[in-house]
Amino acid sequence: MEEKSWTVVLFLDDKTVEAIPSNWIQGQLCYWPSLATEKLLQAIRKCEPVNTCWPSHNIKIFRNATFDDYARARAKAKIAEETSDLNSDSEQVKRKRVQKILSSSESDSSYSILPSPPKIKKKNCKDDAMMKKSVLNRNNDEDEIQIDPFIGIENRIEKQNDALIEVWPNVNEKENFNPVCKACIERDKSFKTIFEQIHIIRGISIDILSEVKDLKKNTNRSNILENKCTFYTMHSNIKFPLKTVDEIDVLEGILNGEDDFQLLVLEFAKIGGTNCYNFVKRVLSTSLTNEMALQYSWLGRKGKLNFSKLNIAKVIINAAEKADISQNRTDTEVAIQTWLKRASDRRNSAINKKN
Template sequence: MDTWTVVKFKDENSVEAVPSDWILDNQCYWPPYTADKIKSSIIEHEAHHGHCLILRQLSTEVFRNSTFDNYLQPRTKSRKADFTSDLNSDDGAETIKRKVHKRREVSVTKNIGVYTAVTSDSNTASSDNTDCTCCGIYNKNGELLKGILQQQNLIRYAITDILAKIMILQTKQLTTTVDEGVSLYNIFHFPLKNKNELLEVESFLEKDDNLASAVNEVSKLGGNSTYAFIRRSLSSLVTNELAAQYSCFGAKKENIW
């Protein structure tokens, strides 16, 4: 079961709640992360890797009731102790001794040697973290992530290209495919010779599909001008004798087209 323990650090005279398995005798493993990353590691009870962490000296003071099975309680205890200098008191105590924080000057050169780097082979001091195994793992993960992102980009470009080609094919199919149906010339005998044959054709053309097919077929006759197209179309559809019985306006008692 994961537990957290409240400890006091000698170097900064501060109190913090840390995973219990980070504590080694009178020292505490401390990851070389940023403050936010360290806080996240503590809350998530991240397992330590001694070969790439540093050790911080703990106070020899022993606190009672300082280990808990959740992070919230030791966190509250550590904040209370940091403020009151009293970690051993119960949570329900009403009397609180307030701690007066004194301003102190921090000497950079004095504190340089506070942290001792711990390697997997020995406890010899080291100030160079570039050989840290964790750093190597992070670099490897970064390269893997970069490769995955590159593959995703290639896949996205390929899919986009395929979709574009499909759209082009669909557009061509819609513009070039014409449902010609059954040829008009195979159903009726052209040119038409009498009114009854003309009525049969008109009945056939009442259906939209038949009309579209007939228009498409007749339009292929072509012509240099509108007049040439009409003359060529009519000559193939009706005889001169039948055409003479009709006019555009029904003049001289003729039938209207």
């Protein structure tokens, strides 16, 4: 299991200092999630895994600035807000911060205010000229110019005015930017836009594939239900009306399949009726013999079998709704219960007719 650690870094876009999970850092870039304040605080403290789809920002990593304790990292970050030396325990020369990250009342172990994501600040020609001069001077042995990130842009320009003129002779106060600055800004904007579009396209693609899968499944089911095949033709071994409990058990096993269940619902719905009881009577008369009906009651009372738990009972209820015969489920259940109760009367009536 990877150990958690936090690193104190400087966001170059707005010169803010923060202790962030070390696994959010890749090279000189930091991936920063776009989350609400409370969730962002939890993500930092829990050292959540990095997601490369997050927006990225340029950073500077302080020397010896990685810690395995978040409270200690935050304490060092507070020192870095006032001084460029993380190892300093005493207050040195205070430098102006561009953005206040945490309130002065927060403690080392608990923080109620979370830093806002760094905001990208447009560079002008003076900024780029100064950074260019800094890069060139790093190659010199004796004349290396140290650029303190906590000193404002204006102060640095005043100190290195001569060097700027040597590097960028075309820079003057009337120009807002030069072509190099504009090209870099446009390039950064283009890359960021491309990354955002890729993330959006990926999400859309996943949604489309899910919809296509559902559409394919529904299409296959519709082909079955549109009378291309019927329940009776698919299961010719089932002979209605059912005469034994074993035959009912076979039908129950078949109706466990969703497609077969819907097929029988469609077949029963076609039977129709003048009212709910008439519909139930027509369906059950073709489905069960009266001798089988005598063995069942709706709830299985008086030693009889429970009809309400059978799949065929659910099929009849759904068929009544599909045919717009029943106002609600209860009406269909009452009609089935009544038909089962009258099984004895139907048997006596049949016997009297024979005599």
